[in-house]
Amino acid sequence: MTLFPIINFLLALVSAPLLLGVINKTKALFAGRRGQPVLQAYSDLWKLLHKGAVYSRTTTWVFRAGPVVGLACVLVAAALTPFGGAPALMGFSGDLLLLVYLFGVMRFFTVLAALDTGSAFEGMGASREVQFSALAEPAFLLGLAAVAHVTGSFSLSTMFPALDATDWSQAGPALLLVAAALFIVFLAENSRIPVDDPDTHLELTMIHEVMVLDHGGPDFAFILYGAALKLWVLGALLSGILLPVRTGFGVIDSAIAWAALVALAAAVGVVESSMARLRLLRVPRLLVGAVLLSGLAFVLLLR
């Protein structure tokens, strides 16, 4: 039993890039293409890790520190994330704050690395990133607070294993609202449509992609892997709320959670194939909407 946190952590490390492949495959399917292999992200990482690098003369160590700090943040965050009904490697009251703030550190350094290049494009992306995340953060924390209220604890490792079908029967509508809010946060934080477009090569419309325009080689591999792991962490939290299946067998629970994450990735692919990116001016409204959904969940819980 005590091995599950370690196994789940290793599972996250190994299969996080797979989620990117699932999203891309789904999108290809919708577009009627054969698409990249599901394991393409692994090949990309392998290729990038074997490359040299080119740095801009404008940059300082801040630019080089960005990917390193970002990956370290998301690795610690993964160690705080419970999975499949088992607690996380590290769990304590208030760990959700450390998780949210570690993503804050990651963002701060990504933004500074982008500003370090002195490029107008990267400045533009960084500016949008801080705009959207300032609104996504309250939605994220409020959503987690609602789950905390339902389960009576504010440690991720107690909250998520404690969620089960009875919570859904008692507080179903509220949990559904929270899940909707967290889905919006999940899309925004992972730079997916309708907030950001990970595929476009038109810099003026990109946010995350444009911030890392100048990175290459191992640095870019760190960024890519960090992004995949962040998708895993936020996805694990979201699917942990949506599908809290408890069979009593750790292996089966983990397998179900894993399948749920793959399904979530496929759902992201469906969203990306079926709708366009929102106009940048509309995105704040969507995020404020997410804050309100979480707030509404509390109104239902407190009534």
Added chain:
Amino acid sequence: MFLIVASLAVFSVAALFAVLPAHRPVWCVRAGIFGACVGAAAGLLAAVQGLFGGSIESMRIPWSIPGGELHLGMDPLSAFFLLPITGLGLLGAVYGAGYQRGGDAKKLGVGWFHYNVLLASMVTVVTARNAILFLIAWEVMALSSFFLVTHEHDKPQVRAAGWIYLVATHLGTAFLLALFVILGEKAGSYEFSAFAKAGASLSPGLAVAAFAFTLIGFGTKAGFLPLHVWLPEAHPAAPSHVSALMSGVMIKTGIYGLIRLLACLGAPPAWWGWCLLAVGLLSGVMGVLLALSQRDIKRLLAYCSVENIGVISLGLGVGYLGLSRGSTTMAALGFAGALLHVLNHAIFKGLLFLGAGSVLHGTGTGDMDLLGGLYKRMPWTGTTFLIGAASICGLPPLNGFVSEFLIYFGAFSGVVSTSSAAVVSGLVVITGLALIGGIASATFAKAFGGIFLGEPRSDQALHAHEANGLMRWPMVALAACCVLIGFLAPLAVRAVLPAVGMIVPVSSDALDAGIAPAMEPLGWITAGCAAFAALVALLALLRLRLLSGRTVGETGTWDCGYARPTARMQYTASSFGQPLMAVFAGLLGTGGTGTAPRGIFPAKASHTSETPDPFRSRFYDPLFLRTLGLLALFRGAQHGRVQMYVLYVALTLIAFLIFSLG
């Protein structure tokens, strides 16, 4: 007590030495600086002794002023506030010595006179146990800081800033005077200990008035919104080491006064907590939004102080709500978070103001849109500024995270409780802190990115020079404190607890039990931060290992095929902040002037945007203009003829005589 008296004596002697008419005024200035350092060091020792020694001392000397007594006391709460005052006072003096090196010694001497007086008055404010002595020290503090703000009084905008500050601080003091009269009448004495007995028996109406006067009187000094308007004017106008002292610690005397006097007003009802939460939310969110909108680095930092005072107020709100609910955990967490944030804010705001001073010193401008690329020219200032910026955003593993974590923790313990009021108060705090944190990150990414990263946007930035040694070390020391408190979170909280014990009226065992739920998580946070630091080191090594032996080239920034990018094409700090400001445009009222490009071949175009303080432009300016118009009616009585003034005095006296006889 000996150390406190010694430090006050050293400050007084040093102040006199600084303005001594000597042949070599440089030596007088040096004596002033040296005295400030020695006095502050003695005070620092006293603070450490008071905080950890655990004894409560006092010293009383009779005084001829009616109701007054030279009554100084030391308890953990005073000691806790003394810590940043003396610590930052010491570092500020060292920095100031480097910052003003080579200036006009006569003028500097006057500056160091006021610096010493300011330090002495702040020490007296937090140790005074008699309301009259407190008020006199409070007034001396206001006046000495006024003279420090107007140090460069040859500039009209500095004189205007000083004037606004003088009016604001005296309006605040007027409310304190009223408060002390209410309490003094009831108690029959002006001792704080007598106030504490009298405060609980005030009639309900008077109790509400007393709370309101405390909040307004001390809130003006602390910079609660909407009483903050003096802050963004006065702090940038002062020399940078004084700005650091004013923004880092002087405004905290307002928080000290609030806590000390609220403790005299009896058991806290729940609405105090709600009031402080509302004030904290308003100050925090509006403060950080206004900070984001500034172009001048020191104005940005001043508004950011309003934000942090808001965060402190949120913590106090959680604390007083906890007290009123009888929840020691919530109270201990709220107050511990608020007090630790007082110390943390003194550290990182002091650091950032010193950093801003180095930028001003090295380039001659604080306009972020004209700076850029300073990191390569000023690596010491840049690195320490980065640490300060990350701390003030509350990012782990630095100190800002620890205090915000405690306040969040208090709020979450409300959210998981069964009482609806506690849940709602927790939600207010969580939403507020999350929003404030997000916008603060944007603000400081803008400040650090705009000033230190990219390419220089002007000649001043291109020819910047690094701060000298005396300026460098105080910044390094403060940055080290940010890292240390971040990594030693459990110890820092233990150090705050004695001061919390002065506010939460329970035994120290009960207090320990109250804070216990947060102690284990704090240990985990330290572990998590250590893991994070180790991972950063490992990944950095891995990266070096991967790149060794491979080609690592250098080139210009990739600008999507554009061949000749210039520094002017960079995103400026203002354009960086604009999208987020646009979301809150309704609150900010940012205005712009300029000419848009017109036609197929546009001629010159320009754009300047400005965010005036909405409270000043929409509320205070009209109010004071109206008052001025009203007072103009009395102008006829002001004519400068002395005999007429004597007549006014005589008439007033006769009126009083008739009143008292009749």
